[in-house]
Amino acid sequence: MVSNWSNISRKKSEIFTPIPVSNVQPLQTCNPGVCQIVLLAISLALLSTTIILFQTLDLRHLQNSCFSEISTKLFSGTANLSSSSTLDASSPIIDALNTSLSDARDETIFGTEAEHYRDVPVRDKAWYLEQLTENGTRACHEIATASAQVFFGPDLVLPTGDLKLQTDRDYEVVIVSYSSNGSRRCSGGDFFEIDLNGTQWKSRPPIKDLGDGTYVVNLRVDGAFAGVYGFRVILLFPNWHGMELTAEEWVLARDIVYLELEFAKPEGSAPVPVPEEELRRCDPAEDYKRKNWEGRWTRSKFNETCRANEKGRFLCLDRNQTCDDGRCDGEVGRLESNGWVYSAHCAFRIFSRDEAWDCVSGKWLFFWGDSNHQDTIRNLLNFPLGLYTGSPYRNGHSTHTNPRNASQSVTVTNSFNGHYVSTGNNLGLESLDHSEHRENVTAYFNGTVRAAPPDAVIMNSGLHDGNNWPDVARFERAARNASEFWKGLWASVAAKPTMVYRTTVAPAGFNDRLPARNTKSNVQKHEVFNAVMVDTFVAQFGRDNLRIVDSYDMTFPWHYDHLCSDGPHYGRSPSSSSWVPGGHRYFVDIMLTHVLLNAICPAK
Incomplete structure (x- = not known):
């Protein structure tokens, strides 16, 4: 079993995350003079937290600019985990996580190999219909999700407490939902927006709802795109409420965590092999059979000073600029995207004008x-x-x-x-x-x-x-x-x-x-x-x-x-x-x- 877990959201997003009730200590009496000093200190701390919160919200609109070089930091500095933010194998939360994931996997609650994540059943039409039909049939369905915590495994955390991941390797991150009183949720249906973005890579990491208040996110960046990334988790809707005609009344849009993650190429060792199709040109007879794509936007060349011309067009690269990173086939300059191109389980041809007409x-x-x-x-x-x-x-x-x-x-x-x-x-x-x-x-x-x-x-x-x-x-x-x-x-x-x-x-x-x-x-x-x-x-x-x-x-x-x-x-x-x-x-x-x-x- 995994010896300890790292709770990132408690470290970086405490303004959004309630403390579980099991961690709350009984109130103690104190000397009146001491209490006044303590209350003053608490008031100052709350004022500082409020200022930080407003600064955070003010920056939020810059987070996902289409051409942004890297996401605005919502929390200063890169992630650093002290020993107080890790959980050992005897922790109640680890027992709960082990229980909730045991049906989906045979080994540990956290693994770096792709097979662990891919063993989780696909969330298809039948699963959605079953979950939505059952929603409201148990008492715990009525307990609303208020926030969540994000847990990384110990193999992602260096002795210094920093987060550093290897490219060409799959990692899993676990999200656990909580009610307003700090208790764990017993069912799924929370909608988390997951964003992984840098100067040359932008994607929605796949997330699987295990149906019990636990969610598994898969993180991966390919070797050609090593660098520093923003990783963001947002709780948009709780408890399937996005499915309602009154969804506007239920939107939370609550930041759970924002971190900087460094993806680096392995030093002195080959990348961990992951069963994945080679990015070849898409075959219409075979590659379009896949129901769910898990693609990414990447770019290897871009113009940092590019602006729209008088007609609003972004002619940032030469029209004949070719793809050279294996993520597309053809001339990426024709997309007017400043180098951004989408690829999934295969690479798409960018058609020239003559090729498009021939098609x-x-x-x-x-x-x-x-x-x-x-x-x-x-x-x-x-x-x-x-x-x-x-x-x-x-x-x-x-x-x-x-x-x-x-x-x-x-x-x-x-x-x-x-x-x-x-x-x-x-x-x-x-x-x-x-x-x-x-x-x-x-x-x-x-x-x-x-x-x-x-x-x-x-x-x-x-x-x-x-x-x-x-x-x-x-x-x-x-x-x-x-x-x-x-x-x-x-x-x-x-x-x-x-x-x-x-x-x-x-x-x-x-x-x-x-x-x-x-x-x-x-x-x-x-x-x-x-x-x-x-x-x-x-x-x-x-x-x-x-x-x-x-x-x-x-x-x-x-x-x-x-x-x-x-x-x-x-x-x-x-x-x-x-x-x-x-x-x-x-x-x-x-x-x-x-x-x-x-x-x-x-x-x-």
Whole structure:
């Protein structure tokens, strides 16, 4: 068994974390004069803590700038753990952690090998439905989560107390939830935002809910990106409350911990081997079968002085600047991202203009989903294809010709599903309950519009559903109806379209009106809704007939503020009059257009 654990959150975030009641000592009487001195000292300490808290909150908005070189320090200095902040194997919390993790793993409560973390069952549609159905059936479900503590294993802590991790190695971090009286929570459903970011790497470390108030986070940085990272844990929603239509009333957005972690290459020894696919170019026939991507944004070259031009575009690198770190294939300068590129279990091709036209020439692309598709269509036409057109209508159908080669053209259809009326909102999948919407979609597949059906169908639903469905059970029924509708269309045509499902983005920032972190259409709800949609459509089509694009994973590392998004949209056009002083960043959606091209065109 592990001999001791390190409690980071108690060390660095005591203003947010209640002390467990088992650690509270009985009150003692004292001399009145001494008491007055003690009370004065306490008052001064509280004043200092309040000042630090306001300073922390004031800096919070700088934490996740799209182009920030490294996160603003919410707590000064790097993590240093004294002997008083470690827990030995006989501690009650260690016994509790061992109990809660024993069903998931056979060895220790904390391990550095990837196999420990990967033994935890996948949180899929069935698991979410089970947990949400059971929620409220036990007395402990009514005990609200107020805060949490973060525990690192002893192999991460140096004798000096500093945290130092090796690259090319998987580490586990355990989060434990507590109620306001300091007692441990007995069930899951808390939504923690986990952020790992530095100058050249930004990701959402995978987190698994064990269903008993314990959560396991997996940390890993590849050897090419050694350096100092900000590691942040935020408790956004407690007790599944992000799933409610009144989610705004339950948002906590409470910082649990912010630390600097150093990832260094092993000295004099080979990296610990971890079973992981080599980052090769993504194969549309195989690599898009994976339901959940666990990717990262990286960059090896960037311009520290880059600013937006007069049109709001970030032309930071030469357009022909190539990928050279194995994280993409092609010219990263075309993303206008100042070097940032997304990779998952494989590396994506960044298409040149000629390659993009060769990919789509003669094809009919059919988009069915929310208004993000309008941005993606425009960005596909403007950036990879170089046409520079305006945004399509919510419901539109048009053909575009390559200005350099008149023999090449592509037809694009956009079918908005936020409402069965093009000017409406907040129905989502319920749009299919209306004959008008079903008939409009069917017309593109039964020969009414064109003799042949579309070559590729890119589907999505979520942002409007988040504002509509009162519970996940009714959303799940709507997802089954939608999958049956689309399977019927697909089966009705002789030439089968390539079917692609794009997961819903992670709503960004804080907003009173549009989908955002704190609204009813929020990141916790869409993590669950995405699992429901993906599993339902995979069950209907089969793994070989459906390709998954995980836009939720792509957008999550950038969802903390509005620098890359206005809330629900990550692809708004560059503009000199952006809502962000100095210009918003639009590269996340440009990356998505290339991911979609990879999905519908064979790898060469």
